[in-house]
Amino acid sequence: MPAVPTSAPRPLRELLHGPGPAPPVVRPGDVGGRAAWQTLVHEGVLRVLRADAACPAGRGVDAALRASVLAPEVPAGAVVTARTAVWVHTGRGRPETLDLTYPAGRHRPERPRGARLWQGHLLGPDTRRLGGVAVTTPQRTLVELVLHGARYPETPLLAAALLRAGADPGRARRAIEARSRVAARGPAHAALSAAAATLVGVEAAHG
Structure with a gap:
């Protein structure tokens, strides 16, 4: 029986690119856990704001x-x-x-x-x-x-x-x-x- 083709795992950065815009604040639970969140921070995809809260890199950060x-x-x-x-x-x-x-x-x-x-x-x-x-x-x-x-x-x-x-x-x-x-x-x-x-x-x- 031929092997069933499997899709390659999605890069972590793609977790932020759903059907709509990326959320303004991203927490570990939004991307599958702390390990994934920390990887996105390390790769420069996320910018840490405070503790376990970050925003997509390149997004403007204001007081609100x-x-x-x-x-x-x-x-x-x-x-x-x-x-x-x-x-x-x-x-x-x-x-x-x-x-x-x-x-x-x-x-x-x-x-x-x-x-x-x-x-x-x-x-x-x-x-x-x-x-x-x-x-x-x-x-x-x-x-x-x-x-x-x-x-x-x-x-x-x-x-x-x-x-x-x-x-x-x-x-x-x-x-x-x-x-x-x-x-x-x-x-x-x-x-x-x-x-x-x-x-x-x-x-x-x-x-």
Whole structure:
């Protein structure tokens, strides 16, 4: 009996080329498991965004796409902020844990494992919806970053990225001063000064 011809196995990269467009975010389960996903990353077919989330190489990555990567991890009522929101807005850093806040007077959301969660004095204009999740604006992100992340060595560089994105350090200082009981004022102001110095250095280095 003649052998039944079998088709050659499809290259892994073809897993992304179905009848429709490739999905904007590709996780291991979308391509047959972690081994296949890692192979696609190694071959340059996928570009890692965060943890086990990637996008097809060559696809433009914007704030909405980065925020959508976080959507499965953000509990209802929580707002992405601080280091995580810097990554959403600017692409700087790639936090493996979440920085989350929630408006004062609201129910405290469930804190995801490993995440930081605190109550914030948020007003309507302080947040926006991106990729299906609430994220603090760049201006509010700057305030939350220096208040709750001044101890992290990367904070000045992250804050400088927000300044380059249009956040106003003067407004941030006024927002910090408006909090009469904030013990972190001093470190927050120092972090803003360090961010301004970092920005000057970066701009000088690039002419």
